[in-house]
Amino acid sequence: MSVKLYSNEPVKRLIKSMISKEREPHSIVITGERGQGKKALAKYIAASLLCEAGQGEPCGECKSCRMLERGGHPDFITANANENGNYQVDIIRELVSDAVVKPNEGKFKVYLIPDLDRSLNTSVQVQNILLKLIEEPPEHCIIILTAATKEIFLETVISRVLCLNVLPCNDEECRNYLENRYGQYGDYTSKDFECAAAFGGGTIGRCIEYLEDKSVALAMDIAKLGAEAICKGSEYELLKAFFAADGKKAIFRRVIELLQEAFRDALILRLGFDKTVGCMPEMSAKLAGRFNIDGCRGICELLGDYINRIDANANLTLAMNSLAARFFR
Numbered sequence: 001m002s003v004k005l006y007s008n009e010p011v012k013r014l015i016k017s018m019i020s021k022e023r024e025p026h027s028i029v030i031t032g033e034r035g036q037g038k039k040a041l042a043k044y045i046a047a048s049l050l051c052e053a054g055q056g057e058p059c060g061e062c063k064s065c066r067m068l069e070r071g072g073h074p075d076f077i078t079a080n081a082n083e084n085g086n087y088q089v090d091i092i093r094e095l096v097s098d099a100v101v102k103p104n105e106g107k108f109k110v111y112l113i114p115d116l117d118r119s120l121n122t123s124v125q126v127q128n129i130l131l132k133l134i135e136e137p138p139e140h141c142i143i144i145l146t147a148a149t150k151e152i153f154l155e156t157v158i159s160r161v162l163c164l165n166v167l168p169c170n171d172e173e174c175r176n177y178l179e180n181r182y183g184q185y186g187d188y189t190s191k192d193f194e195c196a197a198a199f200g201g202g203t204i205g206r207c208i209e210y211l212e213d214k215s216v217a218l219a220m221d222i223a224k225l226g227a228e229a230i231c232k233g234s235e236y237e238l239l240k241a242f243f244a245a246d247g248k249k250a251i252f253r254r255v256i257e258l259l260q261e262a263f264r265d266a267l268i269l270r271l272g273f274d275k276t277v278g279c280m281p282e283m284s285a286k287l288a289g290r291f292n293i294d295g296c297r298g299i300c301e302l303l304g305d306y307i308n309r310i311d312a313n314a315n316l317t318l319a320m321n322s323l324a325a326r327f328f329r
């Protein structure tokens with residue numbers, strides 16, 4: 001992953017100005033949708049702090065920038081969650097005790113704890129363990145947390161951090177980025193880039209996923225068929241669509257996420273806004289014609305509940321059957 005960052009100019013200017021005034025923020029929360037570039041922004045901030053050129057932005061050429069680009073900088077430490085997204089408290093305790101140790105290379109040590117909203121079981125514990133570090137950070141210590149929304153943070157935490165929100169790119173910025181990154185290999189056509197940009201809805205990470213991961217296109221097909229079956233009121237067709245993902249947990253989870261997004265957009269339309277953000281605008285419009293506000297909201301919650309069940313290793317076939325039935329009760 002490059003240390004360069006596309007778009008988000010206001011955030012970049014803010015970071016640059018803080019660093020040049022030596023008023024570096026010691027605790028940062030980055031919010032934004034999945035794949036929208038929270039980790040890329042965290043890495044950009046780390047690179048800006050650690051760059052040897054000291055310009056308040058990464059030069060991309062010094063030893064530090066190159067180490068970061070290769071993913072092996074000893075002073076940029078990323079905490080790892082388990083496969084369900086939960087952080088073990090021991091890992092966070094270790095991180096806190098490591099944070100008092102001076103940096104290896106430069107002036108700072110940057111810790112990244114990504115996707116704290118996905119750590120459903122331990123999010124609060126993790127924040128409580130980090131609190132002391134956030135209240136009284138050592139001079140060299142910078143801690144960056146990311147999550148989909150601010151709401152998951154404790155008041156004591158959120159009141160002490162610099163809160164940054166990553167902004168989506170427009171379709172043209174996405175296409176330009178993809179053409180720059182992939183165009184030279186000749187594996188993709190400009191039509192592919194267009195589809196990926198449409199799927200990504202302003203989120204570079206999702207565009208990349210669409211291009212690189214064939215299962216995303218499959219999940220997208222299943223979600224579209226599923227949404228059509230829901231509109232038609234056919235439980236049989238919905239189940240048939242779901243079963244294309246039988247035995248493929250990750251794909252079915254993605255299908256549910258896509259459906260949730262389509263219903264969220266239907267809700268947005270129902271509430272009277274005309275701009276949706278997801279990748280199935282036509283389907284969302286159809287769903288908005290069939291479900292009212294409460295219906296859309298209820299289904300979003302229902303789908304969220306099924307995502308949790310899948311994460312908790314529920315039996316996939318049973319989950320498909322019971323979810324399909326819930327739509328037609």
Ligand SMILES: [Zn+2]
Nearest residue numbers: 051059062065
């Ligand atoms: Zn540099």
